[in-house]
Amino acid sequence: MNRQALPAAELIVSDWLNTSTPIALAEQRGKVIVIEAFQMLCPGCVSQGLPQAQRIAETFSAADVLVIGLHSVFEHHEAQGTRAALTAFLHEYRINFPVAIDAPSTDGRIPQTMAAYQLRGTPSLILIDREGQCREQHFGSVSDMALGAQIMQLVGEASSSHSKPTSMVHESTGCDDHGCPVDQGEQT
Amino acid sequence: MNRQALPAAELIVSDWLNTSTPIALAEQRGKVIVIEAFQMLCPGCVSQGLPQAQRIAETFSAADVLVIGLHSVFEHHEAQGTRAALTAFLHEYRINFPVAIDAPSTDGRIPQTMAAYQLRGTPSLILIDREGQCREQHFGSVSDMALGAQIMQLVGEASSSHSKPTSMVHESTGCDDHGCPVDQGEQT
Amino acid sequence: MNRQALPAAELIVSDWLNTSTPIALAEQRGKVIVIEAFQMLCPGCVSQGLPQAQRIAETFSAADVLVIGLHSVFEHHEAQGTRAALTAFLHEYRINFPVAIDAPSTDGRIPQTMAAYQLRGTPSLILIDREGQCREQHFGSVSDMALGAQIMQLVGEASSSHSKPTSMVHESTGCDDHGCPVDQGEQT
Amino acid sequence: MNRQALPAAELIVSDWLNTSTPIALAEQRGKVIVIEAFQMLCPGCVSQGLPQAQRIAETFSAADVLVIGLHSVFEHHEAQGTRAALTAFLHEYRINFPVAIDAPSTDGRIPQTMAAYQLRGTPSLILIDREGQCREQHFGSVSDMALGAQIMQLVGEASSSHSKPTSMVHESTGCDDHGCPVDQGEQT
Numbered sequence: 001m002n003r004q005a006l007p008a009a010e011l012i013v014s015d016w017l018n019t020s021t022p023i024a025l026a027e028q029r030g031k032v033i034v035i036e037a038f039q040m041l042c043p044g045c046v047s048q049g050l051p052q053a054q055r056i057a058e059t060f061s062a063a064d065v066l067v068i069g070l071h072s073v074f075e076h077h078e079a080q081g082t083r084a085a086l087t088a089f090l091h092e093y094r095i096n097f098p099v100a101i102d103a104p105s106t107d108g109r110i111p112q113t114m115a116a117y118q119l120r121g122t123p124s125l126i127l128i129d130r131e132g133q134c135r136e137q138h139f140g141s142v143s144d145m146a147l148g149a150q151i152m153q154l155v156g157e158a159s160s161s162h163s164k165p166t167s168m169v170h171e172s173t174g175c176d177d178h179g180c181p182v183d184q185g186e187q188t
Numbered sequence: 189m190n191r192q193a194l195p196a197a198e199l200i201v202s203d204w205l206n207t208s209t210p211i212a213l214a215e216q217r218g219k220v221i222v223i224e225a226f227q228m229l230c231p232g233c234v235s236q237g238l239p240q241a242q243r244i245a246e247t248f249s250a251a252d253v254l255v256i257g258l259h260s261v262f263e264h265h266e267a268q269g270t271r272a273a274l275t276a277f278l279h280e281y282r283i284n285f286p287v288a289i290d291a292p293s294t295d296g297r298i299p300q301t302m303a304a305y306q307l308r309g310t311p312s313l314i315l316i317d318r319e320g321q322c323r324e325q326h327f328g329s330v331s332d333m334a335l336g337a338q339i340m341q342l343v344g345e346a347s348s349s350h351s352k353p354t355s356m357v358h359e360s361t362g363c364d365d366h367g368c369p370v371d372q373g374e375q376t
Numbered sequence: 377m378n379r380q381a382l383p384a385a386e387l388i389v390s391d392w393l394n395t396s397t398p399i400a401l402a403e404q405r406g407k408v409i410v411i412e413a414f415q416m417l418c419p420g421c422v423s424q425g426l427p428q429a430q431r432i433a434e435t436f437s438a439a440d441v442l443v444i445g446l447h448s449v450f451e452h453h454e455a456q457g458t459r460a461a462l463t464a465f466l467h468e469y470r471i472n473f474p475v476a477i478d479a480p481s482t483d484g485r486i487p488q489t490m491a492a493y494q495l496r497g498t499p500s501l502i503l504i505d506r507e508g509q510c511r512e513q514h515f516g517s518v519s520d521m522a523l524g525a526q527i528m529q530l531v532g533e534a535s536s537s538h539s540k541p542t543s544m545v546h547e548s549t550g551c552d553d554h555g556c557p558v559d560q561g562e563q564t
Numbered sequence: 565m566n567r568q569a570l571p572a573a574e575l576i577v578s579d580w581l582n583t584s585t586p587i588a589l590a591e592q593r594g595k596v597i598v599i600e601a602f603q604m605l606c607p608g609c610v611s612q613g614l615p616q617a618q619r620i621a622e623t624f625s626a627a628d629v630l631v632i633g634l635h636s637v638f639e640h641h642e643a644q645g646t647r648a649a650l651t652a653f654l655h656e657y658r659i660n661f662p663v664a665i666d667a668p669s670t671d672g673r674i675p676q677t678m679a680a681y682q683l684r685g686t687p688s689l690i691l692i693d694r695e696g697q698c699r700e701q702h703f704g705s706v707s708d709m710a711l712g713a714q715i716m717q718l719v720g721e722a723s724s725s726h727s728k729p730t731s732m733v734h735e736s737t738g739c740d741d742h743g744c745p746v747d748q749g750e751q752t
Contacts, residue, residue, distance in 0.1 A: 059333045076464035088452035121369035145247045148336030156344040181309035264652035276640035435709045497745035524712030532720040557685035
């Protein structure tokens with residue numbers, strides 16, 4: 001990751017969903033922040049970006065990592081630009097983390113946060129470290145393994161509160177698709 | 189991860205493939221070591237464990253993380269117990285990291301390294317830190333994201349040589365399955 | 377399949393997309409008709425039903441099988457009930473077959489075609505034979521293999537114009553994920 | 565499919581598994597026969613060809629369609645050429661249909677049935693109609709939908725005993741990944 005990081009710009013938001021109060025990045029110092037920029041009618045966001053963001057939220061402790069969705073509509077405004085449409089989408093796709101609606105630009109094209117971060121499209125993923133520095137931006141797909149490692153690197157930079165990722169180990173009692181356990185009679 | 193770690197037992201090996209010289213764990217101090225215990229006729233190893241081990245080798249720097257396969261045959265010895273069978277398997281599945289053949293037990297059942305580590309079956313994954321302590325064992329499947337994070341945690345414990353995971357970002361020029369880039373005319 | 381079939385009710389449609397002229401089922405006698413009922417914010421439709429309908433259109437000859445989408449909105453009307461929203465969706469998901477917008481019911485809930493066919497939800501798939509009889513309805517997922525067989529059974533009922541499904545054979549020249557070709561020197 | 569079909573050559577087999585008696589193709593007149601030629605160490609066979617053959621056996625009635633595996637070893641004979649190795653493989657991958665071991669050639673390379681059918685490699689799939697004519701050969705991957713249709717075409721050629729493919733419909737009671745059912749209160 002680029003160590004010459006820049007302070008992450010504050011989100012410019014017209015509305016929030018899945019949170020009772022707006023979230024200011026500046027008040028989240030001490031946490032790693034993952035921002036998933038998406039559009040509800042972007043196929044790559046639906047099939048890849050948003051499920052990955054959900055896996056991040058499930059894998060890391062909420063005490064260490066905050067996942068935020070950013071609905072940055074830059075096309076099809078009439079179809080995906082309303083709070084009602086986004087609310088229905090989040091409900092159907094069972095997305096529970098806070099989602100910000102990126103404030104529309106004055107010229108009706110690139111919304112304001114998307115422009116401030118110079119995002120190249122959706123899905124984009126922004127990683128912000130515990131000190132509020134923007135450390136990484138991905139456009140398009142990135143592997144879960146590389147992303148898990150990058151987030152853990154940021155989590156590990158604060159010596160005081162290491163995160164212990166949840167070990168999602170499948171416990172098997174027979175030889176199935178996941179593996180072959182030793183029979184009780186075999187291990188002596 | 190368990191901080192009350194134990195020194196990792198040395199591998200007890202009857203033969204090595206994909207390496208010109210045997211590997212002693214004790215000589216790898218300073219590296220994180222990932223051991224993937226498998227059997228060539230274990231479906232979960234073929235479909236999940238081994239591809240994941242290959243992704244580990246591709247994601248992390250070889251200077252930081254060493255991936256070793258461990259062929260721990262505890263059933264179907266006649267079918268998968270020969271060097272010739274394993275050689276053919278590694279060739280067909282294009283597995284390039286070093287693979288140790290776990291030394292058969294004297295009673296013909298659980299091989300010796302598998303018994304020493306008290307592995308519950310295959311696939312199993314063992315994580316050893318830079319100081320040679322066994323820090324984690326997984327039996328069955330574990331998510332790429334959690335595993336990437338765990339390995340990165342171990343990589344990060346040595347302050348001198350941080351690993352930079354390869355960012356495998358898909359660079360897209362049109363709106364495709366991976367995402368929707370901003371058209372050049374849109375971002376002003 | 378149920379041989380006591382009923383004549384398929386005509387679609388009750390408020391608008392059409394991806395076709396220059398409305399489609400009357402009665403004018404399609406001689407073709408097998410596959411109707412994919414969906415909602416654009418239904419996850420199972422997006423991930424399963426619609427891609428399967430596209431595979432049907434790609435596998436069978438257009439001379440034998442007509443695939444029609446039916447947008448039957450029964451929830452989230454404000455988010456997915458407009459022609460603009462559906463147009464954007466079809467564009468982003470690259471769905472090219474004709475799509476009918478199911479006529480809203482007078483009470484604002486179950487649209488009229490969906491009610492006439494007593495569909496249980498979305499995605500649903502309706503198979504109509506060459507004589508205009510409704511022969512099968514599926515709610516939820518059905519395997520490609522069973523569905524390919526069912527459609528072919530209907531195609532085969534007309535003796536005059538058998539369809540030859542496109543053989544989408546992957547032609548490989550080396551031993552790859554798809555298979556192991558015989559080396560030229562091996563087959564003598 | 566090619567209507568100028570040839571009579572299918574009899575299998576030349578050194579041994580059978582998963583059947584108490586050898587199978588002669590000539591004695592199966594009246595059934596469609598699907599032969600899946602594979603090697604146990606062929607990755608494309610393990611990940612694609614054999615699971616597809618199992619889906620064929622599950623989708624079509626055994627009264628109409630007979631699925632036979634053909635282990636045609638043309639490389640790595642020492643690793644995959646024994647009955648013991650194949651027995652272990654079939655057990656671990658839970659393959660239940662009859663499997664023939666293709667008779668080795670006298671020169672130790674292409675086995676005899678593979679040579680007789682001029683198969684290009686593994687996996688290969690051979691379709692034989694109810695009258696014993698070889699109607700289609702696929703090398704590499706073919707889609708489930710096209711294959712289901714091709715098999716059904718052959719099944720349908722005999723007027724006396726039509727097959728009814730099992731409708732593997734997922735029955736859902738809530739809005740889940742598979743679909744959105746109409747609430748009981750909605751459909752009036």
